[in-house]
Every structure is written in structure tokens, then in C-alpha cells.
Amino acid sequence: MEILVCIKRVPTVGGRIAVTPDGQEVDTRASGFSISPHEECAVEEAVQITERDGGSVSVLTLGPEAAIEQLRGALALGAHRAVLLETDGREFGPIATAAAIAAEVRSGNYDLVLLGNEAADTGDYQVGVRLAHELGWPVATGIKNLSLADGGVVARREYRGVEEAYSLPLPAVVTVKEGINLPRYPSLPGRLRAKRAAVDRSSPEWAAEGLRKSALRVPESGQHQAEVLGEGVDAVPSLVRVLEEWGVLS
């Protein structure tokens, strides 16, 4: 099985998130970058499939040259080949992103394309679906369990306490969510291999889209400081009183 996994480089945000003074981006002066969480699981899922059933995993990202760091991260987890669709720093919208990925898929011989259900940063919830339509392939989204069956895949998720199973013929696009597996830590040999691996590159065209960002901002609510009820077990009587006042002790 030939699998392509699409990943995205996103800021690693810890205790707070801030925006650059021009309001156009997340301030990353004090943060590192990582693979968007759902997509890290997509890499793990692809590696597990090829470990069981053979084949190879290619990993792709659309982003600046610095995103090679995330491609190497995925190679260290067991992906075999890496593709950088290099941007000039401008944010690609979901339509242009899907078109750029589709071009790579057509130039390969893939049976399955895995993506995250949504990117941690932009949260557009649509690149996988648009990619599938570009290719004319079936797609399932938000998947928490994936298995191979009869030349196709069965993709499962939960909806309002009901399990939904989707049977897709291959080739297909599947978007996954964190929880589908527990990603491994990269091994030392994996990291060494990743360091040496070649990265294929191309530069897709940026295109304007009908949805245009004006500015980003941090919502005004919520930021304050909690009132400290006390220290250790001495605080328990006040804690019980607060719970009583709120009416949560019934």
C-alpha cells in the first residue's frame, strides 16, 4: 500500500497565545513548532499499516522551508520519503492547499491519502474533502479507527453515541483525529535516517480565495486571576462552601 500523509507545521503553544503587532500571525518568538496533533497520529497510522501490510509512506507538507523540520520529524517516526511544497511565507487557503496536494497525488501512485481532520491553527475543516473532490476519490473525515478490508478500507467514528462505519474503495482520502492511535517516540536510528534523507521539493502557485483574513485577535473574555481559597487541606471547608453556593452539591 502506497500512502501519502499530509502534515502541517504549527506553533507549539503552551500557556498562552499572542498575536504579532500587525495582527496577521501568531507570535512565535517564544515558541517552537510541531506537527499539528491529528496529523502526527496520521503519520503513526500510516507507518503501522505499512509495518503490517507492506508498502511505503510518503509525508508531505505545504509550508515554508523551515517546515523541513516537521518532515524530518515524520521521517523519524518511520515515514520513508518526504515532499516539501514550498511557499513564500504567504498563507495558502484551503482551496489552493487542496489543489497543490492534488498535483502531488496525481504525480505519484498512491492508494491512500491521510490528513488530520483539521489543522490546529487555521481550523478550516475542509482540505481533505476538497482534495478528494479534486481527485474524484471517496473521503471519510474525523476517523478514530481504520482497518483494511477486501481491497478497501473501513473507517470508523462516533456520532452522538452511535458508531458510524464507512467502507471506502481505494484509492481514498481519510482524515483522522487524535486518539486513533498513540504515536511512538522517534527511535535513534529513525532520527539518524531522517537527518540524512533527501526531501523532494516543488513550489506551487499561491492563489487568492474568496475568504480573506483581515486580522487575528485574542478574545477578550476569561483572563483574570483566580481567588485563592487557601493552601492544602485547610482550604477544604471554603471549597465545600463554594460548591454549596453554586448548587452543585445536590
Next chain:
Amino acid sequence: MGGALVSVLVLVELDGGEPADASLRALTLARSIGDVRAVVFADAAPQNALAGYGVTDVYLVESSSLEGYAPQAWARTLAGLAAETGATAVLAAGTDRGNEVLAHLGAITGLPMAANCTLVTPDEGKTHRLVRHRWAGLLLEDAVMEAPVALFTVATDSVAAVSAETPASLQLHVHKPELAEADLVVRAAESPAGAGGASLATARVVVGGGRGVGGPDGFAPLEELAELLGGVVGVSRVVTSEGWRPHKQQVGQTGTKITPELYLACGISGAIQHIAGCASAKHIIAINTDPGAPILAHADYAVIGDLHQVIPALIEALRAR
């Protein structure tokens, strides 16, 4: 708009035959834009509830037309109805299904789609100004959408459900969509999900455990406290990535968004990935050894101390009441 009618088409999901709460919120936002027409995929429409939210027309797509949930078929149906009713906007709740169906609709029509909006304002010509979530709501994006038909989903934790001042008089239309075979290739086969006690997403009380719990064996007191309070246990991302607890208990951007009366965050530092999941709790209390932990900026009250001492003492005090 010069008095011309602005018509909005809304995909309404059902929950036990009634409009899902998330869909009521979407209907509320839709009403602020124009006349609201609803699409329901079921064998009966909750006409009174929809009229109460100002819906003037409901298009009922019976299950004989498509067996089971088929996202592309739902999107194709919306595309047809949007054209038929002259809709200038099509929207859905920002649920798994809502986002998925609207993504298909965007792909089918070649139109842009904005996920998880909190505000949408029709502007001159074919433009809408909107505010939408990024980072699961930790950031807001002000954006402009220029499109003949605006497609978007509604951030369900940021828009309240408010019924119309006066109910609309509602017309029911049974609608038969025109579908291609390809629209029905991907279809959900449904079966009951595995047993799973009270649901994290709808629990009234959530007792949260983070790195401070210390390991997979440290959760028994949290479980006991949750049971005493009629709630469930939720955990932070580090707990699930360490494999201490299953992912379905994770509260956060990549887990479950919770909306309890009380969230008791124990040994949780408060990474914003976690805050994205618990910010809609009505009350938050943090128990943490670190008075500088970021969670304190989101909590109403805090107890500075070790959860391994505070929780057993709290359990004792509650049992003694």
C-alpha cells in the same frame, strides 16, 4: 439589499427527533442574517420547534431518498435547494457533520467555506464580514468572504440559542433530491457505540486530572470524587499521550469540548490546548501546587496544594455532610 429578501438555508441536525442544540444556535445566527429556511434529513420534521426559531419553510428529505448518513449526498441536496430557494448563504452547526457537509458543499460548488463562525454580517454586494474561530476559539479571525453564496458553519460554543420573538408560520415541503450514484458511495453504517457511562461532553460536573496526578494509578480518588458529585473524569493531553488514560477522556482542542456547571481541574497546568476544551465551563476551580500555573488565569477559585492530599480531604468532607 434594497428591501430584497435575504434568504438563508440552514442544515438542521436532529437529536431524538428535536433540533440538536447546536442547530438551534445555528438557526439563531441565521435569523440575524435573513429569512430562514431549514433542511432536515429525517422522516418527520420538528415543525413547532423550527417555527419557534423563526423558520418559514422546512424541506424534509425522507430516508427513502438516501439510506443512512451520506455526507456528499447531503451536500448535493443543499446545493440543489440553495439554487431553488435563491439562498445567499448556507449554513450548518460547527459539528462533525456540519463541517463535513459544508466542506463537501464548498467542493461541489467551488465556493469558499468558513468553519466555526461566531458572527456573520451581510455587507455590500456579494460580501459577508465574519468572525471565526482559529485554534479552536483561542484566537478570533476577522475575515471577509466574497462569494455569490456564503457557506459557513457556526461555532456552537460561542453563539447562544435564542428563539424568535414570535413564531413563524411554517410551510413543510417534502423534498426529493436529485443525486448521482457517486454521491452515495460513502455512507455511514450505524451501530450502537461501546458502553461509556455519562458523556464527558454533556456532564454537569467534570473532575479533571493532569500531569500532577502522577501516573495511571493515581486516578482512583478523582473517580471517587466525580461519582460523589454526579460527574465524570476528564484528563489533559499529557495524560492521554503518556497512555495513562484513554483518549476519549481528553478535554481539549484535540479531545472533547466540555460545558459543565463545574470543572475541577486537579494537577493541570492549563496549556491553552486544554483551555480550548474547558473554557465553556460555567465555574472552574483549580487545585495545583503551583500558584503561577496558567490555569489560575481561567479559574474562579484555586486551592494551592497537592491534589493527593486535598482530594481525599474533600471527599471526606463531602461524605460527612
